[in-house]
Amino acid sequence: MELHPLRVFLTVATEKSFSRAAEKLLRTQPAISLSIQRLESELSEKLIDRSAKDLLLTDAGRIVLEYARRFENLQGDLDNALAELRDKSSGRLTIGANESCTLYLLDHIERYRRRYPKIKVQIRRSLSSKIPGELIDGDLELGILTYDPEDERLVSTVIYTDHLAFIVSPVHRLAARARVSITELGNETFIAHNVVSPYR
Structure with a gap:
């Protein structure tokens, strides 16, 4: 579905007149009527009650009007987002x-x-x-993040490399050691990050 017929319909419904909508959109009234007819044909629904003296929307017309307003707002949001991007x-x-x-x-x-x-x-x-x-x-x-999320929907770049270290008391039995194996740390008690932290 093209957005232009929805914009025409929105203008007609807002102005409550084909002629005023034609003036606002700088088009002829027959062109406005034809655009509405094509929209009704595409949706297989009558949107305007043509038997009424004043311009009245059908139930389907009121639903389409609501979505036409949403599309108009989204168009504005899109224009603003692109302008901000530029x-x-x-x-x-x-x-x-x-x-x-x-x-x-x-x-x-x-x-x-x-x-x-x-x-x-x-x-x-x-x-x-x-x-x-x-x-x-x-x-x-x-x-x-401090880890690669490994998600194909995301792109990650390393911006900083940090180094982790174990800190012990100067009198601890491992304090004088330059290197300590993971096995030796197995029986130690740690003060660590919470469970959900990647560091842990």
Whole structure:
């Protein structure tokens, strides 16, 4: 279905007149009538009660009017989104990150804001396990993770390499060791991240 006949129908229903709709759309009244007839034929439904003195919509017409308004709003949203895409100097960037990753972002965000002062940067603190889904759903534009989500719907790039270390008391039996095997750590008690953390 083309959107133009829906826009014509929306104008007719809003103006409650074929002639006023023709004036607003800069078209002839017969052209407006023909557009409505073609839309009715395509939908196999009568949209306007032509037996009424005033312009009245049928039940089907009222349903189509509701969706025509939605399409019109979506068209406006699409135009705004494309305009924002063309103008990189304004807009919003929503970044999802867990608590530890947000610390690494501060310097980068400061430089980004200096370069794009009109772009609003929002940091949304979230669990690492939830960030891939939020990216896929479109709730985030960018996610900072400590692991590769391995999802073909996402593209990941390594931006920083971190190093993990075990910390023990100076008097601990392993404190003087330069290397420790995983087997030796098997019987140790740890203070660690919560269960849902990738680090754990």
